[in-house]
Amino acid sequence: xRKASIVFCALTLSVGAxxxxxxxxxxxxxxxxxxxxxxxxxxxxxxxxAPKGYKPFYISHYxxxxxxxxxxxxxxxxxxxxxxxxxxxxxxxPLGKATMGKLKLIREEAMLRDGELTQRGAEQHKGIARxxxxxxxxxxxxxxxxxxxSTTVIRCILSMENALQQLLLLNPQLIVKHDASMHDMYxxxxxxxxxxxxxxxxxxxxxxxxxxxxxxxxxxxMNSLFNDAEYWKNNINANEFNRMLxxxxxxxxxxxxxxxxxxxxxFTVDELYENWLVGNARWYIMYGPSPLNGGTQPYSQRNLxxxxxxQADSCIKLASPGATLRYGHDTMVMPLVCLLNLNQNGxxxxxxxxxxxxxxxxxxxxxxxxxxxFVFYRKNAADKDVxxxxxxxxxxxxxxxKAVSGPYYRWSDFRDFYLKKIDAYKE
Numbered sequence: 048x049r050k051a052s053i054v055f056c057a058l059t060l061s062v063g064a065x066x067x068x069x070x071x072x073x074x075x076x077x078x079x080x081x082x083x084x085x086x087x088x089x090x091x092x093x094x095x096x097a098p099k100g101y102k103p104f105y106i107s108h109y110x111x112x113x114x115x116x117x118x119x120x121x122x123x124x125x126x127x128x129x130x131x132x133x134x135x136x137x138x139x140x141p142l143g144k145a146t147m148g149k150l151k152l153i154r155e156e157a158m159l160r161d162g163e164l165t166q167r168g169a170e171q172h173k174g175i176a177r178x179x180x181x182x183x184x185x186x187x188x189x190x191x192x193x194x195x196x197s198t199t200v201i202r203c204i205l206s207m208e209n210a211l212q213q214l215l216l217l218n219p220q221l222i223v224k225h226d227a228s229m230h231d232m233y234x235x236x237x238x239x240x241x242x243x244x245x246x247x248x249x250x251x252x253x254x255x256x257x258x259x260x261x262x263x264x265x266x267x268x269m270n271s272l273f274n275d276a277e278y279w280k281n282n283i284n285a286n287e288f289n290r291m292l293x294x295x296x297x298x299x300x301x302x303x304x305x306x307x308x309x310x311x312x313x314f315t316v317d318e319l320y321e322n323w324l325v326g327n328a329r330w331y332i333m334y335g336p337s338p339l340n341g342g343t344q345p346y347s348q349r350n351l352x353x354x355x356x357x358q359a360d361s362c363i364k365l366a367s368p369g370a371t372l373r374y375g376h377d378t379m380v381m382p383l384v385c386l387l388n389l390n391q392n393g394x395x396x397x398x399x400x401x402x403x404x405x406x407x408x409x410x411x412x413x414x415x416x417x418x419x420x421f422v423f424y425r426k427n428a429a430d431k432d433v434x435x436x437x438x439x440x441x442x443x444x445x446x447x448x449k450a451v452s453g454p455y456y457r458w459s460d461f462r463d464f465y466l467k468k469i470d471a472y473k474e
Contacts, residue, residue, distance in 0.1 A: 081297035090441035110418030113168025114301030265289035
C-alpha cells in the first residue's frame, strides 16, 4: 500500500511539473504565450555529430512563412473602434485612452497589409537559410541545384525569395529553381473537404466550447480599460474583445512597432495563460490528433509526406542533389509534425485539460517561420545505407523509430514505416 502511494505521489508530482512548463515559460518570456504568433525563436540546442564517416548531402524542407500582419481587419478594427466609441462617451480610464492610442498606431501600420510578410518575417527566413548553409555546407557546395516551391500566397512566396537570396549571397554558383503554382497545391497546401467537415462538430465542438467557457478571464482587464463596469458588461462582448486584444498585442512582436510600444503588459501571466490554453486546445482539435473528432486530422498532410518521401528517394540517387525547399503555412507544419509523431506530438489526448499537463504546447511546434528539415547523410555517393535526422525549428527531434545513433535514423526504416501508415489511411 505504501509503495502504491509513493508511485501515485511521484506521478502526481511529474504531471504537476509538466503542467507548470507553459506558465513558467510565459513568466520568463510572455511573448511565447502568442502560440502560433510567437516570432521565430531560432535554434536552442547544439547539433549532434553524425556517425563516423557520414556527411550531409541533401536537405528536404517544409517551412511556414515568416512573421506577418494579422489576416483581415476585424481584430484591428474591433479593438480600436470599441475603445474609440467608449472614449466618445467618456467611458475610458487613462489606461484605456493610452491603449486606444497604441491601437491606432498598430492599425495604421497594418493598413492594406492584410496577412503580408513583415520585415521581421523576411529576416527570419534569411537567418534560417544562413544557418542551413553554415551547418551543412556540403549540401550547398559548388553548382548544386536548389529546388524551391511556395504556395501561391504572397507571404509564402516572399519568405521563399528571402531565403533564396540569402543562399545565393553565400554561394552565387547555386542553380536555383523557384515556383509558386496551383499545380503543386495538392501537397503544398492540401485541402481535404472530408477531414475539414469533421474538425469541430459534435463531441469535439461541445468539449471545446465547455473548455473555452471555463477558461474565460477578462474582468480585471475590462475594469482597467473602462471606468464603468455596467457599460462594458451591457455593450461589449467582453470575452471576444479580450481575445482580439490579446491577439493584436501578441502580433506586435512580428512588426517593427515592437521597438516603440507593446500591449502585453495589459495582461497578467495568468490571463495570458488562460487565453493560451483555449487557443492551444483549438489547434489540437482542428489540426492535431484529437480523439474527440477521430484522431485523423493529421492525415490532411499525407500528400505532403508522400511528396517528401518520393522526392528524397529520387534525390538520393544523385551525386549532388542539393536541397528541396517548400514554403507554406502553419496549418501544414503542425499536422505534419503530428502525423510523424515527431517529439511525441502525435499523442491522442481526450481530455483538453490534460494538453498542458502532458506537454502538448503549440508554441513549441509552429511559431512564425516554423520549419522541418530532413538532413540526409552518407559516406559517399555509392553508399546505400543512407541516414538522416529531422529537425523541428532547427532543433533535433525524435521519431517513433529505432535510431541508429542519437537523432540519426535509417532512411529505409522511415520510408517503409510512413508509407505503410499513409497507405493504410481510408478516407
